Amino acid sequence: MPQTYDGPPGGGPRAAAGADGGGPGPERPTGFLGEVRSAVSLRAALLVIGVLALQVAFITSYIGAFHQPTPHRIPLAVASPSPQAVDQALYRLERLPDEPLDPRGAADEEAARRQIEDREVDGALIVDPRGTTDRLLVAGGAGSSLAQALAEVVTRAEAAQGRTVRVVDVVPEAPGDARGLSSFYLVVGWCVGGYLCAAALAVSAGARPANTSRALVRLGVLLLYAVAAGLLGTVVAGPVLDALPGGVWALWGLGTLLVFAVGALTLAFQGLAGIVGIGLAILVVVIAGNPSAGGAYPYPLLPPFWRAIGPALPPGAGTYAARSIAYFQGNGAAGPLWVLSAWAVGGAAVTVGLASLRRGRRGPGPQGA
Numbered sequence: 001m002p003q004t005y006d007g008p009p010g011g012g013p014r015a016a017a018g019a020d021g022g023g024p025g026p027e028r029p030t031g032f033l034g035e036v037r038s039a040v041s042l043r044a045a046l047l048v049i050g051v052l053a054l055q056v057a058f059i060t061s062y063i064g065a066f067h068q069p070t071p072h073r074i075p076l077a078v079a080s081p082s083p084q085a086v087d088q089a090l091y092r093l094e095r096l097p098d099e100p101l102d103p104r105g106a107a108d109e110e111a112a113r114r115q116i117e118d119r120e121v122d123g124a125l126i127v128d129p130r131g132t133t134d135r136l137l138v139a140g141g142a143g144s145s146l147a148q149a150l151a152e153v154v155t156r157a158e159a160a161q162g163r164t165v166r167v168v169d170v171v172p173e174a175p176g177d178a179r180g181l182s183s184f185y186l187v188v189g190w191c192v193g194g195y196l197c198a199a200a201l202a203v204s205a206g207a208r209p210a211n212t213s214r215a216l217v218r219l220g221v222l223l224l225y226a227v228a229a230g231l232l233g234t235v236v237a238g239p240v241l242d243a244l245p246g247g248v249w250a251l252w253g254l255g256t257l258l259v260f261a262v263g264a265l266t267l268a269f270q271g272l273a274g275i276v277g278i279g280l281a282i283l284v285v286v287i288a289g290n291p292s293a294g295g296a297y298p299y300p301l302l303p304p305f306w307r308a309i310g311p312a313l314p315p316g317a318g319t320y321a322a323r324s325i326a327y328f329q330g331n332g333a334a335g336p337l338w339v340l341s342a343w344a345v346g347g348a349a350v351t352v353g354l355a356s357l358r359r360g361r362r363g364p365g366p367q368g369a
Contacts, residue, residue, distance in 0.1 A: 070301065176241060188318045208354070211358070234255055317340050
C-alpha cells in the first residue's frame, strides 16, 4: 500500500520559507523589549497615552476651576424707600475693585424679591435711609457658597460706609440638601449613567453601528434607560433621602432629558472616532463639564473660562435647571432645557447620519449587510 509523506515536523520547507514561500519568515523579537512589544500593541500604547492626557486634563480642569473662587459681577438688586439712597448705593457698589457685583435698581423690596425668585438676580440689598442697618436678601437654594460670597462682599462694602448688614435667606436650601449640592450630585450621577450606557452598547456590539436601523435601536435602548434612570434618581433624591424639594414629575423629565442627551453625544462621538469617542465624551462631560457646572461654586465664582463654557455643557445646564425646579418653581429653567435638547437632538442626528453614510459606502446587498 503506498504511503504518503507530509514532510518533516514543523511544516517542512514551506514553513521554513515563510508564508509566501519567498524566504524565511520574520523573526519574533526576543528579550524584555520583545516581550513588551508582544504584550502592548501600538494601538494599546496610544490609548494609554490618551488616558494619561485625560488624567492631566482632569487635574488641571478641577484645580483650575476651584483653587481660587473669586466673586465676579454677581447680579444684585438694590431697593429702598428713598430713590436717592438707591442711587448712592449703586454708585458705591458699581465702583468696588475687581467688579465683584453687578448691581441694578429695583422699584421696591417686593420687586427685588421677585427678581430673586425669577433667578434674575442672586441677591437684593434693601437700604434703610433712616438708619445704619440694611438687609441683604440671599437665596441659599441657588448655592450656599454664592450666598456666602455675596454676603461677604456686601458686608465689607457697607462697613466702609459705617453701615451694617443683616442677612436674610429668602430661598433657603432644604434641610437634607447640605450646602445646596444635592442637585449637582444628582446631575453628575445622571451624566455618568448616560455615557456609561452608551459605552456599554459600544463594548457589546461595536463602537460604530453598522447601519441606520442599528443606530435607531441603540437610541431606543438609550431612551428607555434614560426614562428609568431619570425616575430612579428623582425618587432617591426626593422621597427616599428627602434631599431635594420640587415636583417629582419635573425632575423626572429633566433627568430623562439629561441622561439621553449625554448618552446621545457619547454615541455620536463613538460614531466619529470609534472607541476613542468614549474618551471624548469624558473630556466634554466630566473634565470640562463637571467643574464648570456651578455645583460647588456657582458661575459668578468661577474663573472666566469655566464660567463661559459651563452653561453650554450638559452638567451646567442640568445643575441650573435642577436648582430652578427644586427651589424656584422652575423659573429660569427654560434656557438650560433648550441647551440639553440641542445636545440630545444633535447627538441623535449625528449618530443616525454617520450610520447612514457608513451603510451607503458599503453599498446594498449581502456584502454590505
